[in-house]
Amino acid sequence: MLNGRLTAYSGMTTKIRAMKKTLISPAQYEEIAGITSVPDLISYLQTFPAYAEVLANMDASQAHRGEVEGRMTFSTYHDFSKIYHFAGNSQKRYLEFYFMQYEIATLKACMRNIMDSRNMTIPVLVDKHFKRHSKLNIDNLINSNSMEDFLENLSGSVYEKPVKKVSELEDPNLFDYEMTLDLFFFNYIWNHRNTFVPRSEQKYFTNIFGAQVDLLNILWIYRMKHYYTVSNAQIYSFLIPVYYNLDRTDIKTFVEAENDDVFFGMLNSCYYGKVYGFNNVDDMETQFGDILHQIYTKDFKESPYSLACINAYLHLKNLEVAKVVTAMECIRYGYKPDAISHYINRKKGVL
Numbered sequence: 001m002l003n004g005r006l007t008a009y010s011g012m013t014t015k016i017r018a019m020k021k022t023l024i025s026p027a028q029y030e031e032i033a034g035i036t037s038v039p040d041l042i043s044y045l046q047t048f049p050a051y052a053e054v055l056a057n058m059d060a061s062q063a064h065r066g067e068v069e070g071r072m073t074f075s076t077y078h079d080f081s082k083i084y085h086f087a088g089n090s091q092k093r094y095l096e097f098y099f100m101q102y103e104i105a106t107l108k109a110c111m112r113n114i115m116d117s118r119n120m121t122i123p124v125l126v127d128k129h130f131k132r133h134s135k136l137n138i139d140n141l142i143n144s145n146s147m148e149d150f151l152e153n154l155s156g157s158v159y160e161k162p163v164k165k166v167s168e169l170e171d172p173n174l175f176d177y178e179m180t181l182d183l184f185f186f187n188y189i190w191n192h193r194n195t196f197v198p199r200s201e202q203k204y205f206t207n208i209f210g211a212q213v214d215l216l217n218i219l220w221i222y223r224m225k226h227y228y229t230v231s232n233a234q235i236y237s238f239l240i241p242v243y244y245n246l247d248r249t250d251i252k253t254f255v256e257a258e259n260d261d262v263f264f265g266m267l268n269s270c271y272y273g274k275v276y277g278f279n280n281v282d283d284m285e286t287q288f289g290d291i292l293h294q295i296y297t298k299d300f301k302e303s304p305y306s307l308a309c310i311n312a313y314l315h316l317k318n319l320e321v322a323k324v325v326t327a328m329e330c331i332r333y334g335y336k337p338d339a340i341s342h343y344i345n346r347k348k349g350v351l
């Protein structure tokens with residue numbers, strides 16, 4: 001079995017190791033922390049081959065977080081395309097998991113341009129490879145002028161039914177559509193995992209995907225209870241009905257926690273608290289991201305010639321984008337270099 005994996009993954013793993021060397025280094029993050037303006041940061045990023053094209057022709061003085069993040073995320077798709085080129089048939093089936101995320105990100109960008117007039121138009125970046133790969137008519141979706149047009153242009157796709165269901169609500173907003181697409185994605189992927197994940201490698205998918213769902217559910221419960229007035233029934237409606245290292249009883253306990261003390265007591269007594277532990281210094285999102293980082297790293301060390309190598313690299317690329325966006329926000333608000341470095345370094349993973 002190992003020899004088979006070495007043959008199947010040797011070219012891809014070699015390519016991924018080469019791509020990993022081009023990621024932003026710790027020394028370069030220190031340089032980023034010393035930058036004092038967003039235009040200078042964008043100019044610096046344009047010196048990296050990974051970002052030169054996607055950030056070209058951009059008015060750096062007017063750039064906002066959504067636009068920069070969208071452009072940089074598309075650079076992640078470029079890396080996905082390179083990996084896809086080296087993939088065999090079974091690996092390409094697995095990569096559909098990641099491609100679906102890019103498709104949904106594209107749909108969200110289209111909907112923001114239709115529904116949120118407060119923001120500047122967000123460029124929807126796709127290339128020929130994306131259009132060939134997608135079963136959607138991307139051009140028609142990008143040019144949709146209303147949600148009615150958008151829904152019509154989704155006709156026949158796997159996204160039509162969930163989006164249509166939201167459109168039938170009394171007064172749906174952007175949050176409703178985006179949350180519905182997120183919930184659809186997690187349900188769809190989990191329920192179809194046997195069709196695109198080789199049986200011998202399923203643990204590398206379930207280890208990370210299952211943990212991500214568990215941690216997202218905990219995080220969403222906490223935010224809704226701590227920052228908003230949301231009924232327990234409403235909280236349940238926003239949760240992903242997938243259970244991995246948590247069961248329904250665990251989720252019920254989190255949802256019905258009377259206060260933060262009870263909630264954090266449950267957090268430390270659940271699977272993730274017992275295995276990874278939590279501290280009182282870092283925020284919950286930071287610690288959850290670190291847990292995911294540990295899982296990605298452990299899986300890759302155990303089996304570099306497997307799907308774990310794809311997971312680990314795309315995790316690092318997504319983390320890089322998140323760190324740069326964090327740095328940009330810190331620079332925008334005038335933080336000192338030491339503070340910027342602190343916020344960059346504390347980000348270990350992306351939920």
